[in-house]
Amino acid sequence: MAGRAVAVVSGDVLCKEVVAVGVELGLVAREQYRCGRRIWGAARMIDVVLTDPKSRRRLGIECKFQGKQGSAEEKIPAIIQDIAAWPIPGLVVFSGPGFSANIKSFLIASGRAVDFDDLDSWLRLFFSLELPPDD
Numbered sequence: 001m002a003g004r005a006v007a008v009v010s011g012d013v014l015c016k017e018v019v020a021v022g023v024e025l026g027l028v029a030r031e032q033y034r035c036g037r038r039i040w041g042a043a044r045m046i047d048v049v050l051t052d053p054k055s056r057r058r059l060g061i062e063c064k065f066q067g068k069q070g071s072a073e074e075k076i077p078a079i080i081q082d083i084a085a086w087p088i089p090g091l092v093v094f095s096g097p098g099f100s101a102n103i104k105s106f107l108i109a110s111g112r113a114v115d116f117d118d119l120d121s122w123l124r125l126f127f128s129l130e131l132p133p134d135d
Contacts, residue, residue, distance in 0.1 A: 011065040014095050014116060015047050018063055021119050022050040025129055033060075038082050046078040046086065052127045059126060066098035073103040080110050087124075093119055 019029040027050045038044045046060040065126055076092070085091035095106055095116040107113035114122045124131055 010067070011063055014063040014065045015094065017116065018048050018061055018093050018119065022048070022123065025120070025123055025127070026053070027051060027123070027127065029054055035060075035086065038085075044086075046090070049088070050123070050127075052129075055127070057127060058088045059123075060086050060088050062090065062092045064092055064094045066094075066096040068098040069100065070098060073099055076103055076107065079113070080107075082113055083112055091122075 015031060019031060022029045028126050030049045030051075031047065033049045035044050047063045048061040049058060050061065051058045060083070062083060064076070064079070066073060079092060083092070090112065092107060092110075092113040092117045093116050094104075094113060101108075104115075108115075121131075123129070
């Protein structure tokens, strides 16, 4: 996001930064919204729900941070599948140096994920918000 230097260092920080981006764009943000059950039966908590107060259009966001390489990214395909069961459109916002190139490619190719650095422009298009002027 232009002019915003953010050091995302954890999943909690990523959620707070996603909320901040949404609020800066005039969206209403709600964190940890309980919404039914996941495909394996656990309670589903959507990390962030953004709502455009004018159109009432909503987007659920799952925030994923990975600081170092590890097995956490193996859960990503199940998360993408779970988002398909949400009653609103959903997106994975990811950040961190620990994601492998393969999982980044998978996320982007899914059409349901965006790197945190690209979130502002993605949200502007999704919610039909004003686009910044060309530089």
